[in-house]
Amino acid sequence: MPIRIPGELPALSVLSDENIFVMDDQRAIHQDIRPLEVGILNLMPNKIETEVQILRLLSNTPLQINIDLIRIDSQAPKNTPAAHMDTFYHQFEDIEHKKYDGLIVTGAPLALLDYEDVKYWPKMQQVMDWAKKHVQSTMFLCWAAHAAMYHFFGVNRALREDKLSGVYPHDVYQPTDELMRGFDGRFFAPHSRFGHIAVQDYQNAGLNILAGSEEVGAYIAASHDKRMVFVTGHPEYDPETLDQEYRRDLAADLNPAIPLHYYPDDDPTQTPLVTWRAHGTLLYTNWLNYYVYQVTPFDLTTLA
Template identity: 45%
Template sequence: MPIRIPDNLPARKTLEDEGVYVMDSTRAARQDIRPLEIGLLNLMPNKERTETQFTRLIGSTPLQVDLTLVRITDHQSKHTSEDYLKTFYKTWEEVRTKKFDGFIVTGAPIANLPFEEVRYWPEMLDIMEWTKTNVHHAMFICWGAQAALHHFHGARRYRMDNKAFGVFRHQVTNPRSPFLRGFSDSPMIPVSRYNDIDRTTLGENLEVLIDNAEIGVSMLGDRKHRAVYFLNHLEYDNRSLADEYERDIKSGLDTPPPANLFPNGDTSIEPENRWRSHAHLLFQNWINEIYQTTPYDMDEIGK
């Protein structure tokens, strides 16, 4: 939340230079408050686990948030019952006339398919365009981020020689970004992907916010489309990478253990969570920025 201070207090400039969000008394007196409407398009096969990971972070804010779980309209899930989906989820067709303060698009386990070969790609194109008019600020995660960067900016992705898999130290490149308030200079971030984005194809409207010189960009900001792209997985819980590793081994893949996850590299020991605090910071900052900038009248969103 912002700090409210008297108008024209000299400390204001110092605080703003340090990235502290300041609201003067005049603006505070004009503010109206209502619940924030946030949508989560869940593209992951294990819907329950993914929604738990994200709602844990969204729910950590002191603000009231109304969360809508969204799924692709005609996609049949192999891992989640239709009764469950009908009970707790809306299809995109059911929400396409609605407006949201924030909207999250998750990753999807289809990294090896060209975008145009994904069965629901036409609907994804509609959804990404829809965020420009019906969403105040969007967050695209992992495959969702790659898809949005491809669609909005023509960014090219390529398959890396080796899967980036583990918990890696990254560098915050803009500590004054409102989305990174309170971040340490070099946060540890879970990574699990085969693909990277060709930096030379990133447009001038994109700002790199978190980076790793060896395994690629982690987070980008996009003011034009009121969006952030997070190519890795701060939302992961303790066992997400460990369970993925065990699935790979059972499937006969020669996947090495996730780097920097298990204490002393011992896969028999329960993994340590070294990123939880930054995950909460990211989502609190994102929701706070939405709260500070979204119109009170939801009909004004996207205009």
């Protein structure tokens, strides 16, 4: 079954060209099933690119999914047309009465700011508290994962001197957990962050660390009740995303390090290697199946 998105959303044509089954609202109303309700709080500046990346990963499942794109900042981002935001995004106040089977909160380019200095931090806190009662399972990505650790457990991230940038190997620590089902014992995933939280801090918070490595620390952690998932990297990244970030920072004279394990021989003149997309898709498929669909109530109004 497909993901259901507005018929004019740019992601629709991109995903259709990739032979990914998506449907618009008109076709979806004829489906006599109970679809999953999934919200995406998109904090990335290039909204359209991130929409495509995440919707692509949500599409590889037999479940029908209704998508709500959510915003908490009324100011239009400089990399996304205001008309796009006005047409396709819901203000949080307009959907906070709803309950969702799943919620995805993306990363944000805010690594060097204290949380209290983020202009929408009070709203972010409100959303995280709301999700505990209105969402069956929430997946926090990169900056959002660290922000959730700070909000819920009082754990503040440290800032690395150099950005962790590249595609890193990870080991599965708990192969019997449903979120890790089908994963190779060692797999790859992109990272692009300055923030770091020690493995011990996740453990002290009572979370299961499902995958990670000595080089990057914890990569995937989850609460025992499956209602919070913390992913410190970017499994949704396109093949060229790290390259674009690297060249953007070069152009800005930020002297970025070359993303590791990404270009052949770490040579940025060569085409990047793509080693993470299968496991990225599997992560989202497992989350939807085992952390959302298998445990969510049929009647979402009973979710507590």
